[in-house]
Amino acid sequence: MxxxxxxxxxxxxxxxxxxxxxxxxxxxxxxxxxxxxxxxxxxxxxxxxxxxxxxxxxxxxxxxxxxxxxxxxxxxxxxxxxxxxxxxxxxxxxxxxxxxxVDLDFTEEAPTSLDMEIWVWNLPCQTCGKETPVVYPVGAFFGYMLEFNFLSNLPRLLAEKFRFFKKGEGSTKEAGEYHNTCIHCGSAQPDWRVMESYLDLATHPDQVSEKSHITVPLTEAEKAEYKKAGIDPDW
Incomplete structure (x- = not known):
């Protein structure tokens, strides 16, 4: 026995x-x-x-x-x-x-994608002053969100879903990067300005015109990074 x-x-x-x-x-x-x-x-x-x-x-x-x-x-x-x-x-x-x-090797599983909540609201254009929609992935890890390009596949997916989120053109330092752009004059809206506007929504949630979710596939390097940080696939 x-x-x-x-x-x-x-x-x-x-x-x-x-x-x-x-x-x-x-x-x-x-x-x-x-x-x-x-x-x-x-x-x-x-x-x-x-x-x-x-x-x-x-x-x-x-x-x-x-x-x-x-x-x-x-x-x-x-x-x-x-x-x-x-x-x-x-x-x-x-x-x-x-x-x-009992010898089971449990290692933390690296996420293969991240699920984010997306908000859309109107913001006065920095150039022409007219109201223009902006999008922000509010479900993302806050420390990375001063820039929209913190995940390789995120900008492209946002651009496919929202026409006003576009890649910059020309020879400026923003060329090749994605930003919210004014639907009237085409000017890029600085990420920091969109971010500040998002913080104001905490007291004015009725200003959000759209809420949805987006799943962003991670690159191999990003998988390793988020595994190291212990970040869950569903933020």
């Missing part, structure tokens, strides 16, 4: 044949919220603790949904491995510690 070591009491063991089922519960260790504890019934004693390596629970929205889906998938893999070990005939007559036998 197999004897399974109890996690919290190292000198205590449980006979595997007495175990009716196994399950897990979430566990917080310090600031880490991605740990689980495996328990056995009917003893209700822990036999293993594992870090799922998925970072902190985002707490809200779609990010939380994706976090829990990944947590459940990885916790399921841990349960499968525990059941396999408990049932393995090769371990008969042995006293085993699951922490020495």
């Amino acid at each position: 197999v004897w399974i070591q109890v996690w919290s009491v190292p000198h205590e063991y449980i006979r595997a044949e007495k175990i009716e089922s196994v399950y897990y519960r979430t566990l917080t260790k310090g600031r880490s919220e991605d740990w689980i504890e495996i328990l056995v019934r009917p003893m209700e004693k822990p036999v293993l603790q594992v870090c799922l390596n998925i970072g902190a629970d985002p707490k809200t929205g779609e990010e939380r949904k994706a976090w829990h889906q990944l947590a459940e998938r990885r916790a399921g893999l841990v349960l499968e491995e525990v059941i396999r070990i408990i049932s393995d005939k090769e371990h008969r007559t042995k006293m085993v510690s699951l922490k020495d036998l």
